Amino acid sequence: MKGLNLSAISSSMRLVLLKPTYATSRPARFLHQLIQQQQQQQLQLQQQHFQQKRATCGLACGTAMCPGKCKSSRRQLDKTKGLNSAGHKHTGSLAVAQTPATPVVSQRDEDQVLEVRLAQAEDALVIPYMWLRDHCRSERYFNHTTQQKIPDLELLERDLTPQAVRADSKGLSIKWRDGHETDYTYDWLANNFYPGQFARRTKRILWGRKKMESEPLPAVTFEHHMTSEDGLRQSLRNLVKYGFTMVTGAPPTAEGTRQASERISPIQESMYGGLWTVSPAMGNNDTAYTHESLGAHTDNTYLTSPAGIEVFHILEHDGTGGESLLVDGFNAVDTLRRDDPKAFQTLRDTPIPFEYMATAADGKPPYLMKAYSPIFTEHAGTGELLTFRFNAYDRGTMDTVKPQDLPQFYAAYQKISQVISSPASQFWFQLSPGTVLLVDNWRVMHGRSAFTGFRLLSGCYLSRDEWISQARMLEAL
Known part of the structure; x- marks a missing residue:
C-alpha cells in the first residue's frame, strides 16, 4: 500500500490488549496509515514532544537542557498527565507520554496479545506475544548478513509476557521479562503479520x-x-x-x-x-x-x-x-x-x-x-x-x-x-x-x-x- 493521506486520520490512537478471537483480516491498511505521515509533520511533532519533555524536566530537576529521560522528569510528566509510571506493566496504564503522533500503550497480560487501532477504525491488528517474540529481528535471533532466522529452541519455555511496551510514531519497542529487547516498525508489521503479505503494491484486476x-x-x-x-x-x-x-x-x-x-x-x-x-x-x-x-x-x-x-x-x-x-x-x-x-x-x-x-x-x-x-x-x-x-x-x-x-x-x-x-x-x-x-x-x-x-x-x-x-x-x- 502507498500514498495514504493522513490529513483525515485522527491523531488519537491506542494500543490495547484483546483476546485472540478478535483478530481481523484487514490490518495492513491501518498500520500503513500510521507510518505514511509526512516528514514535515513528523519532525514538528517530535520537536513539540522534545520541548514538552524538556519543560517538564525543568520543573522536576531544574536542568533546562535535560532530554526528559531522567527519573524525576518521568515522574513529573506522569503526574502532570495523571499517569502511573510504575503501573504500565500489568494494569493497562500508559507506558509513554502521549503526543498527537504517539499511540497510547496499555497491557492486559492475561490475554497475551497486543492490538494496534486507530481511534476511528472499527478493525484492528491483534498480535500475540508469542508471534512477536518469535519474529524478533535483533542480532540474537536474526542473522542480518545471511537474512536467516536464528532458531529459538526455548521459545515456549520463556515467560512471553512483556515487562514493558513502548510505542512512538514509527513502531513498537518491547522489553521482555528475561531482559531481551525487541523493536518493530509498523511498516514491517504491516507487511509480515497475518495476512500482511497479501497487501499488494499493485492491485490485481479481474477481466473479461x-x-x-x-x-x-x-x-x-x-x-x-x-x-x-x-x-x-x-x-x-x-x-x-x-x-x-x-x-x-x-x-x-x-x-x-x-x-x-x-x-x-x-x-x-x-x-x-x-x-x-x-x-x-x-x-x-x-x-x-x-x-x-x-x-x-x-x-x-x-x-x-x-x-x-x-x-x-x-x-x-x-x-x-x-x-x-x-x-x-x-x-x-x-x-x-x-x-x-x-x-x-x-x-x-x-x-x-x-x-x-x-x-x-x-x-x-x-x-x-x-x-x-x-x-x-x-x-x-x-x-x-x-x-x-x-x-x-x-x-x-x-x-x-x-x-x-x-x-x-x-x-x-x-x-x-x-x-x-x-x-x-x-x-x-x-x-x-x-x-x-x-x-x-x-x-x-x-x-x-x-x-x-x-x-x-x-x-x-x-x-x-x-x-x-x-x-x-x-x-x-
Whole structure:
C-alpha cells in the first residue's frame, strides 16, 4: 500500500490488549496509515514532544537542557498527565507520554496479545506475544548478513509476557521479562503479520472480453522494457495486475524473444528445451504442433510446479487465422463463486489428475508425467486465489473422485468449462512479428484459432519463483 493521506486520520490512537478471537483480516491498511505521515509533520511533532519533555524536566530537576529521560522528569510528566509510571506493566496504564503522533500503550497480560487501532477504525491488528517474540529481528535471533532466522529452541519455555511496551510514531519497542529487547516498525508489521503479505503494491484486476477491448492493452516498448528499470517495473506490474503483458517493437527473431524474456528472469529449461520454436512441420505428438485450434488452457498442468510465465512470439505466418486467445482464470473462478457456490467448493476441494505421455523420438527420452491438483487453490486465511490450473487436453483418468460423487464433480467441471468458453470471458487478438506476449501461467489461460499456411512461433518458459522475486525487488508486487 502507498500514498495514504493522513490529513483525515485522527491523531488519537491506542494500543490495547484483546483476546485472540478478535483478530481481523484487514490490518495492513491501518498500520500503513500510521507510518505514511509526512516528514514535515513528523519532525514538528517530535520537536513539540522534545520541548514538552524538556519543560517538564525543568520543573522536576531544574536542568533546562535535560532530554526528559531522567527519573524525576518521568515522574513529573506522569503526574502532570495523571499517569502511573510504575503501573504500565500489568494494569493497562500508559507506558509513554502521549503526543498527537504517539499511540497510547496499555497491557492486559492475561490475554497475551497486543492490538494496534486507530481511534476511528472499527478493525484492528491483534498480535500475540508469542508471534512477536518469535519474529524478533535483533542480532540474537536474526542473522542480518545471511537474512536467516536464528532458531529459538526455548521459545515456549520463556515467560512471553512483556515487562514493558513502548510505542512512538514509527513502531513498537518491547522489553521482555528475561531482559531481551525487541523493536518493530509498523511498516514491517504491516507487511509480515497475518495476512500482511497479501497487501499488494499493485492491485490485481479481474477481466473479461469487454474490459480488455475497452482499454489500452498492457504493453511496454522493447526499448523501454530492455533499457529502463521503470520499463521493466511496468512489465512486471502488468503481469501482476492483468496476468499478462506485451513487449512491442522487439526484433522479430528468436533472439528478440530471448532478450525480452531474460530481462524478466533466466529461461527455464524443460522437456522442450530452453528457448523453443513451434510449427506444424515439426510433427511433435502435441496438439500445439498442428494447424488445429486450441481451446483456453494453462501449460504444464502435469508438473508438480508448472512454469510461471509462458512467452509467445510469432516470427512468421504466411497464411490466415491463428488469432491468439486469453482468458483470465481468476475471473472465471470469481464468476463461478458468485453464480454457483456449490460448484466452486467442489472444484476447490477436488484434486484432478493431469498427465503427459510421449514416446522416445529424435533422441529424446520417453515421458510419463503426472500431477494432482485442484483446478484452483486459495489462501486458507484470506481467500485470495493463488493458482489456476486448467487443461482439458491433459486431464488424466479420474481416479480421485468416489463413484457416488462423480455427478457432482462433472456438473461443477462443466460449469467452469462453460464460463471459460463464454464469449464474455474470451479475449481474441492477432499477434504479429515483433510483439512478445508474456502470460502468467498460474492465472491466465491461452489458446488460438485454427490457421492455414506456415506459422512459426518462438517461445519459452520462465520460473514462477524467479519472476515473482523480480517483481518484489522492483516493488511491483
